[in-house]
Each structure stands twice: as C-alpha cells, then as structure tokens.
Amino acid sequence: xxxxxxxxxxxxxxxxxxxxxxxxxxxxxxxxxxxxxxxxxxxxxxxxxxxxxxxxxxxxxxxxxxxxxxxxxxxxxxxxxxxxxxxxxxxxxxxxxxxxxxxxxxxxxxxxxxxxxxxxxxxxxxxxxxxxxxxxxxxxxxxxxxxxxxxxxxxxxxxxxxxxxxxxxxxxxxxxxxxxxxxxxxxxxxxxxxxxxxxxxxxxxxxxxxxxxxxxxxxxxxxxxxxxxxxxxxxxxxxxxxxxxxxxxxxxxxxxxx
Amino acid sequence: xxxxxxxxxxxxxxxxxxxxxxxxxxxxxxxxxxxxxxxxxxxxxxxxxxxxxxxxxxxxxxxxxxxxxxxxxxxxxxxxxxxxxxxxxxxxxxxxxxxxxxxxxxxxxxxxxxxxxxxxxxxxxxxxxxxxxxxxxxxxxxxxxxxxxxxxxxxxxxxxxxxxxxxxxxxxxxxxxxxxxxxxxxxxxxxxxxxxxxxxxxxxxxxxxxxxxxxxxxxxxxxxxxxxxxxxxxxxxxxxxxxxxxxxxxxxxxxxxxxxxxxxxxxxxxxxxxxxxxxxxxxxxxxxxxxxxxxxxxxxxxxxxxxxxxxxxxxxxxxxx
Numbered sequence: 001x002x003x004x005x006x007x008x009x010x011x012x013x014x015x016x017x018x019x020x021x022x023x024x025x026x027x028x029x030x031x032x033x034x035x036x037x038x039x040x041x042x043x044x045x046x047x048x049x050x051x052x053x054x055x056x057x058x059x060x061x062x063x064x065x066x067x068x069x070x071x072x073x074x075x076x077x078x079x080x081x082x083x084x085x086x087x088x089x090x091x092x093x094x095x096x097x098x099x100x101x102x103x104x105x106x107x108x109x110x111x112x113x114x115x116x117x118x119x120x121x122x123x124x125x126x127x128x129x130x131x132x133x134x135x136x137x138x139x140x141x142x143x144x145x146x147x148x149x150x151x152x153x154x155x156x157x158x159x160x161x162x163x164x165x166x167x168x169x170x171x172x173x174x175x176x177x178x179x180x181x182x183x184x185x186x187x188x189x190x191x192x193x194x195x196x197x198x199x200x201x202x203x204x205x206x207x208x209x210x211x212x213x214x215x216x217x218x219x220x221x222x223x224x225x226x227x228x229x230x231x232x233x234x235x236x237x238x239x240x241x242x243x244x245x246x247x248x249x250x251x252x253x254x255x256x257x258x
Numbered sequence: 259x260x261x262x263x264x265x266x267x268x269x270x271x272x273x274x275x276x277x278x279x280x281x282x283x284x285x286x287x288x289x290x291x292x293x294x295x296x297x298x299x300x301x302x303x304x305x306x307x308x309x310x311x312x313x314x315x316x317x318x319x320x321x322x323x324x325x326x327x328x329x330x331x332x333x334x335x336x337x338x339x340x341x342x343x344x345x346x347x348x349x350x351x352x353x354x355x356x357x358x359x360x361x362x363x364x365x366x367x368x369x370x371x372x373x374x375x376x377x378x379x380x381x382x383x384x385x386x387x388x389x390x391x392x393x394x395x396x397x398x399x400x401x402x403x404x405x406x407x408x409x410x411x412x413x414x415x416x417x418x419x420x421x422x423x424x425x426x427x428x429x430x431x432x433x434x435x436x437x438x439x440x441x442x443x444x445x446x447x448x449x450x451x452x453x454x455x456x457x458x459x460x461x462x463x464x465x466x467x468x469x470x471x472x473x474x475x476x477x478x479x480x481x482x483x484x485x486x487x488x489x490x491x492x493x494x495x496x497x498x499x500x501x502x503x504x505x506x507x508x509x510x511x512x513x514x515x516x517x518x519x520x521x522x523x524x525x526x527x528x529x530x531x532x533x534x535x536x537x538x539x540x541x542x543x544x545x546x547x548x549x550x551x552x553x554x555x556x557x558x559x560x561x562x563x564x565x566x567x568x569x570x571x572x573x574x575x576x577x578x579x
Contacts, residue, residue, distance in 0.1 A: 011391065013509045013510065013528070013529040013532075014528055014529070015391075015394075016394075016528075017390075017391050017394040017395045019395065026390075026391075026395065037510050038510075094369075094370075095360065095370070096363065096364060096367070096369075096370065099364060122391070122392060122509050122510065123390065123391060124390050125372075125373060125389070125390065125392065125513065126360075126370075126371065126372060126373075127356055127360070127372065128360030128363070128370055128372070129360075130360075131328070131357060131358075131360040131361040131364065132360050132361065132363065132364035134361065135332075135361050135364035135365055136364060139440075140328070140329060140440045140441040141328060141361070142328070142441070143356075143357045144353065144357070146503075156444070158447075160353075160504055161353040161354070161446075161455075162352065162353055162449070162454075162455035162457075162458070163449040163452065163453060163454070163455045163488075163504070164449025164450050164502055164504040164505075165446060165447060165448050165449040166446070166447045166449070167326070167443055167445075167446050167447075168443070168444040168445045168446070168447065169441060169442070169443055169444065170441070170442040170444050171440060171441050171442075172440055175440075180503075181503045181506070181510065181511070182502075182503040215403075216403060217402075217403070218367075218368065218369035218370070218401060218402060218403050218404045218407070219369050219370065219371055219399050219400065219401055219402075220399070220400040220402065221390065221397040221398075221399065221400075222397065222398050222400055223397065223398040224390070224395050224396070224397045225387075225395060225396050225397075226394075226395055227393065227394075227395070227396070227535060227536075230553075230554060230556070231556075233542070233552050233553070233555045233556065233557065233558045234556065234557050234558065235552075235557075235558045235559075235560065236557060236558065236559050239565075240561055240562070240565035240566045240569045241569050243559045243561060243566060243569070244566060244569035244570045244572070244573045245569075245573055247541065247557055247559065247570065247573075248570070248573040248574060248577055250557060251518065251539070251541075251557075252577065255518075255538075255539045255556065255557075257461075257517045257518045257538065257539050258485070258518070258574070258577065258578070
C-alpha cells in the first residue's frame with residue numbers, strides 16, 4: 001500500500017512580503033522557502049502509519065517549479081519518507097487544476113492506501129486542495145484533522161470545528177486527510193536522515209504529460225496590495241484606572257465598536 | 259438580473275449573521291436570490307430568509323442532512339446547482355462551508371475562492387478581494403472559464419440590511435439524491451466554550467506570554483464575558499500548552515478579522531500580526547513600550563495587564579450594564 005503525502009513549498013512565516021512591479025504577484029527575491037508547516041504534520045502522520053504497517057511505502061509528492069520544490073521534498077525524505085515525486089509545473093494554476101494534476105499522478109502511481117496533506121498552505125490559504133483531490137479521485141475526505149486512528153483500512157479521525165468542538169468521523173480507505181496543528185509533533189530531520197535522503201528516489205513527472213491545461217484555471221490572483229497604512233497608535237496615559245476609563249470612552253465614542 | 263445562490267447556516271434556529279451579510283449584499287446588488295439551508299429548524303428559518311431578501315428558499319430536514327457530512331452535502335448541492343444554474347454561490351466562512359464548497363467546486367468544475375473580505379456583485383461579474391500570506395498582503399480574484407463561481411466570504415465584512423417584515427414566501431423541500439456514503443459522522447463533541455469561534459467572533463480578547471501562566475487566562479475570560487467576546491492566544495502560549503491550539507491566532511493558527519481585537523501581553527511576532535491585522539480596531543496592552551504590537555494598534559496602553567484588564571472589565575461592566 002502507498003501512503004501519499006502532498007506537500008507544498010511556501011515562503012517562511014518570517015518573510016516580509018513585497019510585491020512585484022506589476023503588482024500581479026509577489027516579489028520572489030530574498031524569500032526563504034520552507035515546507036508548509038501544516039504539511040509537516042501530514043508527513044509525520046504518514047510516517048507513524050508506516051510504522052504500524054511496515055509493508056507500506058510513504059511517497060511524498062509536490063507540484064511546482066522543480067528546481068526549488070525539490071528542497072522541500074528532500075526535507076520530507078529526510079524526515080523519513082521513502083520516495084518523492086515532483087510534478088514540474090507552473091505556479092500560477094489554481095487549486096482545481098493542481099488537484100486534477102495530482103489526482104492523475106497518484107492514479108498513475110497506483111495502490112492508493114491513504115493520502116495526507118496539510119489543512120491549508122500558509123501562502124494563499126485557499127484550503128481547497130484536499131477536498132478537490134478527494135473529489136477527483138472519487139474518495140472521501142476529512143479536513144482539519146487533529147487525531148487519527150487506523151484499524152486496517154478503517155480510519156477514525158477527529159476533525160476540529162468551531163470553538164474547540166470536534167466531529168468524530170469514520171472513513172474507509174482510500175481517503176484524503178488534511179492535517180491540523182495538534183495531530184502530532186513533527187520530528188526534525190536528523191543528520192543521518194538528511195544523508196540518507198540524498199540517495200532516496202526522486203521521480204520527475206512533466207506537468208505537460210498529464211493532459212491537463214494550466215490555462216483551465218478558473219481563478220487568477222491579481223492586483224496585489226499591501227495592507228493600508230494604519231494611522232499612528234494613540235497611546236493612553238495615566239494609571240491603569242485612568243487608562244481603562246479613557247479606552248472605554250474611546251471605543252464607544254470614537255471607534256464606535258462597543 | 260442574475261441568479262445568486264446563498265448557503266445559509268443557523269445558530270440556535272436563527273440565521274447566522276455571516277449569512278445575513280450575504281443575503282444583504284446580494285439583495286443590494288439586485289440579484290435574484292435562492293437560499294438553501296439544511297438541518298433541524300431549516301424549514302422554519304425560511305421566513306427570516308425571505309425578510310432579508312431571499313426570492314426562493316429550499317431546505318431539508320432529512321436525517322441524512324441533519325449533521326454535516328461532506329459527501330451528502332456536496333452531492334445534494336452539486337445536483338441543485340446543475341438544476342438551477344446560478345451564476346454565483348455565496349457562503350459565509352464557517353468550518354463547514356470551507357470544507358464543503360471546494361468539493362462542490364470540483365464536482366461542478368466551477369471557480370472557487372474563500373476568505374473574501376471585499377465583494378462586488380454585478381450581473382456580469384463578481385469581484386473579490388482576499389488576504390494572502392495571512393494578511394501580509396491582499397489580492398483580487400479574477401474568475402474565468404466558468405459560468406458559475408463560488409465565493410466563501412469571511413464573516414463580519416459586510417453590512418446587514420434591516421429586515422422587510424412584510425416579505426414572505428414558500429419554503430420548498432430540496433431533493434436529496436440517493437447516495438451510498440463512505441463517511442460516517444459518529445458524533446460531535448462540544449468544545450469547552452459555547453462562544454462564537456474566533457473566525458466568526460466580533461470581539462476577541464487575546465493573551466500572550468505576558469499572561470504568565472495558564473490559570474491567569476481567567477482574567478481575560480472575565481473581560482471577554484463582559485464584552486461577549488471570544489478568547490484567543492498567541493502561538494507561544496498554545497505551544498506551551500496553556501491553552502488549546504484551537505485558540506491560536508496567527509499565520510499558523512486562525513486568521514481573524516473582528517471589529518475589536520484586544521491584545522493582552524502579546525509582543526506581536528510577525529506571524530501573529532499577520533493573523534490579526536485585518537481587525538478593524540486593535541487595542542494593545544503591554545509592559546514593553548517598544549513591542550511591535552503597538553505599530554499595528556489603534557489604541558495602546560503601556561502597562562501591566564494584571565492591573566489594566568480587571569479595570570477594563572469593571573469599566574465595561576458599568577458601561578454595558
């Protein structure tokens with residue numbers, strides 16, 4: 001059985017975003033690219049499942065410009081994944097096209113046991129990929145999962161919903177699971193892990209070979225803007241009591257939010 | 259006039275304010291509005307939907323639609339879209355909608371975006387602006403290659419009209435297709451808090467390292483209770499295990515945009531600021547006058563939260579009765 005993990009490479013959370021001169025993308029200079037934080041939980045959970053089912057293979061898969069994306073695939077291999085697949089493709093496709101391309105690749109690879117991915121990517125935050133991948137593979141999905149138990153191909157998972165509430169969901173594999181923070185504690189790659197990762201198989205799939213048109217995307221991100229400059233902060237003087245009185249009045253009479 | 263379908267969700271048998279925002283926006287844009295709603299009390303909610311502008315209303319109180327199941331909901335809505343062919347589908351950004359509508363978009367090969375903060379509807383087009391990089395920037399979404407597009411909006415972004423109490427109509431039962439479900443929702447476990455989720459909350463009181471220990475969150479909860487607010491937290495205190503991860507605000511937690519955000523003892527790491535800078539009014543309370551949170555704040559208080567927050571609770575109690 002193959003355990004698939006779909007990962008995305010994203011700018012580091014510490015990145016200061018700058019816009020390109022035409023404002024239709026971000027300026028890629030000086031961006032440090034990392035494995036999407038939520039995808040780390042997906043990799044870790046796949047590795048945990050492999051421990052329980054040693055005959056399985058963890059295949060980590062990513063779509064994007066190969067030259068850059070392979071770094072994040074190597075990180076996942078160093079964490080313990082067995083094989084990597086990179087779909088060398090454009091970045092300007094939407095989740096619908098990406099999900100179709102990945103679904104096609106996974107179908108070609110075959111023997112789908114289960115697919116893990118992160119609940120969202122911290123770049124565009126669309127959080128649509130997992131559900132759309134599941135739809136194109138005609139299998140069920142559960143998103144925002146913080147607990148995962150397997151009994152054979154029967155999976156019982158906890159999905160986080162509003163206000164700390166949880167849905168307890170039962171699914172039969174194959175299925176798609178999107179990981180939330182709290183699912184596990186990802187282990188950082190060890191030095192031997194990093195050395196081994198260099199020798200692990202990394203397969204390349206040409207996006208154009210999948211018969212999916214990048215131009216079929218139905219959404220395009222454009223006219224990027226930086227947030228409006230906030231007026232300078234109004235600092236409140238006096239002791240705690242005076243500050244509290246003034247703030248209450250300002251929130252009611254000036255900001256009108258209370 | 260073009261057709262807009264609005265997916266409505268209820269809270270205590272009343273239409274959620276996020277859904278009312280969308281009914282109002284579609285009505286103000288002169289759209290023909292079809293509203294749909296599933297689950298217990300979905301039939302009775304019709305009258306409220308008509309008062310806020312729905313032209314047609316469909317519901318299902320069938321057992322299979324009483325608890326959210328991605329397969330059952332997506333198949334039912336997909337079939338409904340094929341039958342009614344709206345140009346636009348709007349839903350408010352609850353956990354349910356964010357899980358459901360990407361799958362519907364894949365079934366019907368329609369455009370999809372979530373997290374909308376600006377919405378402009380015209381008969382020929384819809385324009386949406388949404389944050390990217392957790393609010394470090396924003397982008398406009400251009401829809402193309404599709405006759406139908408689905409937009410999930412963030413709550414608390416759009417005004418709600420006054421209801422027209424004379425408006426009424428007939429609630430019709432939606433056809434739920436036959437299906438063989440592979441997903442079973444065994445149970446729903448309630449959270450510790452009955453309050454609105456951070457992503458829907460109108461006011462958030464949030465705590466960071468300055469709160470010093472888990473037990474001290476009680477001080478923030480008292481302020482939150484007075485204001486009808488939801489309590490949030492920084493990554494540091496969630497990672498330390500003081501509060502659950504469901505309370506984390508930031509780029510790797512929840513991105514929030516309440517009307518009022520009160521940051522207590524939060525210094526303002528870039529990833530936290532990214533997650534809350536869309537808030538309309540930000541109050542920062544911190545002992546360190548140089549904390550980065552003050553650069554994003556509307557009102558700043560340099561002081562000890564253990565002195566200031568209880569005073570605030572007292573003031574708000576007096577003001578709000």
